[in-house]
Amino acid sequence: MILRDLEDRDVPEVAALDRLINRKSWSEAQFFEELRLGSLCRIAMEPAGAIIGYLLARPLTDEWHLLTLGVAPTHRGAGVASALTGELIRHAVATHARIVLLEVRASNQAARKLYLKLGFIPIGRRKNYYSGPQGTEDAIVMSSPIR
Ligand SMILES: CC(C)(COP(=O)(O)OP(=O)(O)OC[C@H]1O[C@@H](n2cnc3c(N)ncnc32)[C@H](O)[C@@H]1OP(=O)(O)O)[C@@H](O)C(=O)NCCC(=O)NCCS
Numbered sequence: 001m002i003l004r005d006l007e008d009r010d011v012p013e014v015a016a017l018d019r020l021i022n023r024k025s026w027s028e029a030q031f032f033e034e035l036r037l038g039s040l041c042r043i044a045m046e047p048a049g050a051i052i053g054y055l056l057a058r059p060l061t062d063e064w065h066l067l068t069l070g071v072a073p074t075h076r077g078a079g080v081a082s083a084l085t086g087e088l089i090r091h092a093v094a095t096h097a098r099i100v101l102l103e104v105r106a107s108n109q110a111a112r113k114l115y116l117k118l119g120f121i122p123i124g125r126r127k128n129y130y131s132g133p134q135g136t137e138d139a140i141v142m143s144s145p146i147r
Pocket residue numbers: 021068069070071072075076077078079080081082083103104105108109110111113114115117
């Protein structure tokens with residue numbers, strides 16, 4: 001697996017992967033906006049060159065906020081999300097951040113287990129944070145203090 005920064009030329013492929021993965025997918029414009037803002041935008045690629053995962057996170061004072069993370073269904077269970085999230089933690093350490101924060105759907109057991117395994121701690125719940133045709137869903141807020 002190769003990890004590298006997202007570049008403008010990758011945006012159509014990443015946005016297509018996000019549409020495959022997420023109920024509330026991002027537009028290409030949203031990915032371009034994060035690149036313009038200088039957010040942390042990392043992708044995982046297989047050796048043949050296809051993008052198999054992505055992570056975007058934005059700094060806010062001394063915090064990093066995980067905005068989105070996804071792994072291609074064909075490449076799950078192989079440590080791709082762990083590698084991408086590990087990069088965010090290392091980046092938070094390198095930029096002297098105090099904390100990394102994220103929200104995750106209460107029903108998303110795979111992601112909640114991933115974050116717990118990586119040392120994130122549940123610190124709260126945002127009621128009805130997600131909304132869609134199937135109704136609303138709470139978000140669990142998780143944090144990883146950076147020492
Ligand atoms: C959640 C997601 C990012 C995990 O990606 P992944 O590359 O398969 O995760 P990893 O291989 O790094 O898994 C690391 C750990 O996470 C947990 N985990 C991952 N997938 C899991 C699953 N389906 N069920 C239970 N635990 C799971 C396990 O603890 C796993 O460790 P283990 O392999 O030793 O059991 C991926 O399933 C995904 O893209 N889901 C849809 C989008 C999403 O939910 N994004 C997160 C939004 S907050």
